[in-house]
Amino acid sequence: MAPSRSVSEPAAGPVPRGRRLHPWPVRIMHWINAVAMLVMIGSGWGIYDDSVIFGFLHFPKSIRLGSWGAESLLWHFAGMWVLALNGLGYLIYGVVTGRFREKLLPIAVSELIQTVRETLRFKITHDDLTVYNAVQKVLYIVVILAGVMQVVTGLAIWKPVQFSSLVALFSDFQGARLAHFLGMAVIVGFLFVHVVLALLVPRTLWAMLTGGPRLDRGPGHAPVGESR
Numbered sequence: 001m002a003p004s005r006s007v008s009e010p011a012a013g014p015v016p017r018g019r020r021l022h023p024w025p026v027r028i029m030h031w032i033n034a035v036a037m038l039v040m041i042g043s044g045w046g047i048y049d050d051s052v053i054f055g056f057l058h059f060p061k062s063i064r065l066g067s068w069g070a071e072s073l074l075w076h077f078a079g080m081w082v083l084a085l086n087g088l089g090y091l092i093y094g095v096v097t098g099r100f101r102e103k104l105l106p107i108a109v110s111e112l113i114q115t116v117r118e119t120l121r122f123k124i125t126h127d128d129l130t131v132y133n134a135v136q137k138v139l140y141i142v143v144i145l146a147g148v149m150q151v152v153t154g155l156a157i158w159k160p161v162q163f164s165s166l167v168a169l170f171s172d173f174q175g176a177r178l179a180h181f182l183g184m185a186v187i188v189g190f191l192f193v194h195v196v197l198a199l200l201v202p203r204t205l206w207a208m209l210t211g212g213p214r215l216d217r218g219p220g221h222a223p224v225g226e227s228r
């Protein structure tokens with residue numbers, strides 16, 4: 001039987017010499033993704049306002065992208081291609097290089113509960129940048145899945161005739177539209193928490209810009225990720 005791994009131990013074999021915490025493809029794709037998401041959210045609000053789902057909810061002009069519905073739609077379609085292609089690249093990279101397995105798994109329920117408790121008491125520490133805590137792992141997995149769902153529900157409401165089987169997954173067109181809206185709400189909620197946490201621990205922001213610490217400091221040294 002294979003020996004069990006500790007939470008902080010990388011899962012994907014030996015660490016290549018000199019590899020950084022956030023290799024350049026991850027950084028480039030992350031920031032393209034962040035901009036594309038903001039375009040999708042702002043333009044989505046513009047399209048929504050043309051025909052609202054909830055009568056009480058309208059988005060003010062100042063936070064919408066596009067001065068009227070048709071213009072917002074153009075922004076939405078432009079952002080869609082960037083998000084879908086860049087997102088696909090990120091998914092393939094995460095799976096092929098083993099990054100998802102290494103960074104996002106496993107998630108220990110006990111650690112999740114403990115981290116939630118500490119966060120609620122504002123005890124937020126992120127001493128070792130190379131290891132995501134259980135809450136971060138869950139949030140990243142949720143937002144990655146939400147991004148995939150947005151593309152699926154987006155396709156369903158963009159071409160409901162051609163993708164009628166996708167529409168059927170959500171009962172009907174309005175169901176797919178509601179799911180698309182709820183996916184946006186999940187991503188906006190994630191973004192709020194994500195940006196607040198990044199600003200509270202600015203070292204993480206710097207690492208996402210510059211690559212962060214090297215994971216292998218040469219012969220005789222353990223990767224930083226195992227030093228906890």
Ligand code: HEM
Pocket residue numbers: 026030033034035037038099103126129140143144187191194195198199204205206207208
């Ligand atoms: C909706 C847009 C965004 C999404 C979907 C997103 C998603 C993610 C994901 C999935 C990761 C993990 C990446 C990996 O290790 O492979 C990550 C990391 C990170 N993101 Fe974002 N992000 C977004 C926007 C932002 C923004 C606007 C900022 C700037 C404040 C930011 C700052 C960071 C930082 C600093 C990390 C590294 C966290 C750490 O090392 O603890 N992200 N993001």
